Amino acid sequence: xxxxxxxxxxxxxxxxxxxxxxxxxxxxxxxxxxxxxxxxxxxxxxxxxxxxxxxxxxxxxxxxxxxxxxxxxxxxxxxxxxxxxxxxxxxxxxxxxxxxxxxxxxxxxxxxxxxxxxxxxxxxxxxxxxxxxxxxxxxxxxxxxxxxxxxxxxxxxxxxxxxxxxxxxxxxxxxxxxxxxxxxxxxxxxxxxxxxxxxxxxxxxxxxxxxxxxxxxxxxxxxxxxxxxxxxxxxxxxxxxxxxxxxxxxxxxxxxxxxxxxxxxxxxxxxxxxxxxxxxxxxxxxxxxxxxxxxxxxxxxxxxxxxxxxxxxxxxxxxxxxxxxxxxxxxxxxxxxxxxxxxxxxxxxxxxxxxxxxxxxxxxxxxxxxxxxxxxxxxxxxxxxxxxxxxxxxxxxxxxxxxxxxxxxxxxxxxxxxxxxxxxxxxxxxxxxxxxxxxxxxxxxxxxxxxxxxxxxxxxxxxxxxxxxxxxxxxxxxxxxxxxxxxxxxxxxxxxxxxxxxxxxxxxxxxxxxxxxxxxxxxxxxxxxxxxxxxxxxxxxxxxxxxxxxxxxxxxxxxxxxxxxxxxxxxxxxxxxxxxxxxxxxxxxxxxxxxxxxxxxxxxxxxxxxxxxxxxxxxxxxxxxxxxxxxxxxxxxxxxxxxxxxxxxxxxxxxxxxxxxxxxxxxxxxxxxxxxxxxxxxxxxxxxxxxxxxxxxxxxxxxxxxxxxxxxxxxxxxxxxxxxxxxxxxxxxxxxxxxxxxxxxxxxxxxxxxxxxxxxxxxxxxxxxxxxxxxxxxxxxxxxxxxxxxxxxxxxxxxxxxxxxxxxxxxxxxxxxxxx
Numbered sequence: 001x002x003x004x005x006x007x008x009x010x011x012x013x014x015x016x017x018x019x020x021x022x023x024x025x026x027x028x029x030x031x032x033x034x035x036x037x038x039x040x041x042x043x044x045x046x047x048x049x050x051x052x053x054x055x056x057x058x059x060x061x062x063x064x065x066x067x068x069x070x071x072x073x074x075x076x077x078x079x080x081x082x083x084x085x086x087x088x089x090x091x092x093x094x095x096x097x098x099x100x101x102x103x104x105x106x107x108x109x110x111x112x113x114x115x116x117x118x119x120x121x122x123x124x125x126x127x128x129x130x131x132x133x134x135x136x137x138x139x140x141x142x143x144x145x146x147x148x149x150x151x152x153x154x155x156x157x158x159x160x161x162x163x164x165x166x167x168x169x170x171x172x173x174x175x176x177x178x179x180x181x182x183x184x185x186x187x188x189x190x191x192x193x194x195x196x197x198x199x200x201x202x203x204x205x206x207x208x209x210x211x212x213x214x215x216x217x218x219x220x221x222x223x224x225x226x227x228x229x230x231x232x233x234x235x236x237x238x239x240x241x242x243x244x245x246x247x248x249x250x251x252x253x254x255x256x257x258x259x260x261x262x263x264x265x266x267x268x269x270x271x272x273x274x275x276x277x278x279x280x281x282x283x284x285x286x287x288x289x290x291x292x293x294x295x296x297x298x299x300x301x302x303x304x305x306x307x308x309x310x311x312x313x314x315x316x317x318x319x320x321x322x323x324x325x326x327x328x329x330x331x332x333x334x335x336x337x338x339x340x341x342x343x344x345x346x347x348x349x350x351x352x353x354x355x356x357x358x359x360x361x362x363x364x365x366x367x368x369x370x371x372x373x374x375x376x377x378x379x380x381x382x383x384x385x386x387x388x389x390x391x392x393x394x395x396x397x398x399x400x401x402x403x404x405x406x407x408x409x410x411x412x413x414x415x416x417x418x419x420x421x422x423x424x425x426x427x428x429x430x431x432x433x434x435x436x437x438x439x440x441x442x443x444x445x446x447x448x449x450x451x452x453x454x455x456x457x458x459x460x461x462x463x464x465x466x467x468x469x470x471x472x473x474x475x476x477x478x479x480x481x482x483x484x485x486x487x488x489x490x491x492x493x494x495x496x497x498x499x500x501x502x503x504x505x506x507x508x509x510x511x512x513x514x515x516x517x518x519x520x521x522x523x524x525x526x527x528x529x530x531x532x533x534x535x536x537x538x539x540x541x542x543x544x545x546x547x548x549x550x551x552x553x554x555x556x557x558x559x560x561x562x563x564x565x566x567x568x569x570x571x572x573x574x575x576x577x578x579x580x581x582x583x584x585x586x587x588x589x590x591x592x593x594x595x596x597x598x599x600x601x602x603x604x605x606x607x608x609x610x611x612x613x614x615x616x617x618x619x620x621x622x623x624x625x626x627x628x629x630x631x632x633x634x635x636x637x638x639x640x641x642x643x644x645x646x647x648x649x650x651x652x653x654x655x656x657x658x659x660x661x662x663x664x665x666x667x668x669x670x671x672x673x674x675x676x677x678x679x680x681x682x683x684x685x686x687x688x689x690x691x692x693x694x695x696x697x698x699x700x701x702x703x704x705x706x707x708x709x710x711x712x713x714x715x716x717x718x719x720x721x722x723x724x725x726x727x728x729x730x731x732x733x734x735x736x737x738x739x740x741x742x743x744x745x746x747x748x749x750x751x752x753x754x755x756x757x758x759x760x761x762x763x764x765x766x767x768x769x770x771x772x773x774x775x776x777x778x779x780x781x782x783x784x785x786x787x788x789x790x791x792x793x794x795x796x797x798x799x800x801x802x803x804x805x806x807x808x809x810x811x812x813x814x815x816x817x818x819x820x
Contacts, residue, residue: 037112047073185230224513365416654687
């Protein structure tokens with residue numbers, strides 16, 4: 001019945017959007033003259049999207065019509081009278097373009113074809129001013145955030161970059177979410193990041209240095225071209241890759257407060273048809289944190305309380321590299337090979353003190369250590385072909401293979417308050433192989449329509465062990481406890497195909513598509529739950545309609561998509577993973593996918609150099625996967641020694657809805673000062689976990705304000721503030737949190753180098769505080785990590801590579817109304 005309801009909602013959504021198509025057809029039934037063409041960069045032949053084009057009367061230069069080029073550089077001006085005109089095109093960093101146009105009764109339509117703009121580079125008082133990519137680029141199905149000029153992630157990783165991306169929130173533990181949903185798909189260079197999405201050991205995002213990221217593509221309501229997985233949307237992280245002739249590169253060294261160091265070197269060499277590139281990154285960081293938790297439960301009419309407090313020192317080392325080449329073949333073909341090894345080593349140590357009251361009053365002190373060894377290698381081959389005689393026609397294919405080997409050991413030893421002072425360990429070993437292949441084809445249907453089609457296959461095999469070890473009573477050795485040790489196997493196969501159609505009619509742009517996905521998942525936990533197998537086939541429609549308004553520079557867009565969220569292997573396999581001796585998490589093989597229907601209505605207006613974007617969104621989820629906590633009564637009796645042992649798990653439980661609004665403003669306040677502000681306000685409703693209380697709902701939101709200053713031609717300064725309001729979960733509440741960051745950059749040595757300084761969380765306000773409660777259990781958790789960190793960095797630019805000249809065009813906040 002749930003599936004029928006979801007299909008019904010999807011069909012009603014498509015029916016609503018289909019009603020708009022006759023309106024679009026009517027909009028083109030007015031005969032009039034028109035001017036159309038395509039703008040390209042003369043240096044490299046690439047399209048110039050979002051470039052201003054205006055048409056003036058030849059006799060008095062009065063304004064007649066204006067437009068902005070599309071993502072492919074194309075523009076069209078319609079409903080024009082006959083006469084003589086002057087066409088002007090302008091873009092930052094390019095020489096102005098002019099061309100005379102004449103419309104007559106014999107030729108009322110002027111198709112100007114391809115026109116190329118010449119880049120400019122002007123030397124002024126020792127400062128080179130040249131064209132740069134806009135910080136935010138909009139297309140029909142995504143928002144592109146160019147982050148290379150963002151100073152607030154200096155010395156950081158991809159996690160720090162995403163903290164400043166619109167619609168994205170990063171939690172204290174590194175969990176990335178969009179509009180409150182952590183079920184998102186993360187791509188790296190357009191390819192699935194198996195180690196970032198699988199739940200395996202290690203966090204791939206923490207292993208990507210911020211300095212290697214060029215841009216982030218945000219797709220809040222993906223079309224059928226994208227994988228259906230990722231209820232909250234898609235994030236595509238694009239890494240830097242130089243393509244200029246000769247040798248080019250960049251060397252970076254950053255030093256942070258309290259033992260934090262990272263360095264990177266990237267080089268590329270382009271000669272003729274071959275472009276070779278490579279990079280090496282090293283991180284060595286120490287982070288400190290403190291925590292406490294307060295838990296209550298009732299057993300046999302008596303209240304038991306466990307209060308824990310502790311400190312932690314985390315030492316993280318990461319070595320990563322990237323090596324590959326592009327080769328240009330005859331007939332507009334390119335072939336790319338890339339190998340990306342990554343080695344991560346972590347060592348966390350700390351102390352805990354548990355105070356027990358109720359059935360017994362006692363103190364239990366302990367030390368713990370967590371060692372992580374995560375090695376993964378990503379390999380990919382990419383092929384692309386275009387046709388000179390058929391503009392827009394494209395064939396692309398890719399094959400990827402990922403190998404990941406992880407070994408995580410959690411060890412704890414009681415030091416106070418108990419006669420048994422032996423140490424225990426849990427050793428988790430993960431061995432993952434993932435392969436996928438994809439073919440995509442784009443066929444233009446005239447100048448204003450196109451058809452996209454593609455096929456994709458993914459296969460993942462994963463096996464490992466989870467051994468529980470206990471120190472021997474008469475020596476330092478350890479014995480493996482067979483009744484608390486496990487071995488698992490897991491395989492998942494996916495096959496997908498999609499078809500999308502895009503049409504431009506006058507001021508309307510429309511896109512509709514359908515994706516089919518088949519999933520087969522099986523696994524088994526030896527010495528635990530027996531084998532399980534899931535198999536399902538689903539259809540995922542999507543549709544988008546966009547209208548350029550006749551007044552000012554405005555656009556309106558409405559979109560719909562159906563999505564799903566598949567449980568990963570860590571959520572399906574039922575064996576306990578201990579965080580400490582009183583807390584563990586466990587999977588559930590009966591878990592099933594959740595299904596999401598998402599709608600968006602967006603509006604964008606440009607007012608001179610300012611732009612305002614607003615979005616209304618609605619998301620409904622069936623068969624919701626919710627994270628829950630419960631008291632493990634049996635483990636409490638057997639191993640609790642008067643303390644409460646809790647299990648964290650996931651379950652399909654009820655429904656969830658989220659709706660709200662997002663708005664962003666990008667406004668220059670002076671030649672040296674630009675303000676970027678964004679905010680969201682939304683209501684989340686989730687089914688209460690206890691089943692005997694009303695659904696839980698809360699109005700929450702986020703806010704972000706960034707001031708960018710250029711006090712001197714070579715000095716840039718950023719001041720950023722972030723705030724996230726309180727939110728609810730199925731069993732509790734997450735407290736609000738906010739922070740302020742400051743960063744500056746001074747360009748040196750005729751722009752061959754740059755010195756940067758950044759301080760994150762200037763007032764040291766970031767912390768994580770949550771509440772959780774059920775019928776016989778309530779708890780409060782607090783974690784304060786080392787968030788106020790100062791970084792001093794030095795960058796040296798090699799070859800023709802130069803630092804970004806300005807930071808005035810910053811990632812805009814706000815919704816994604818035009819981000820997909």
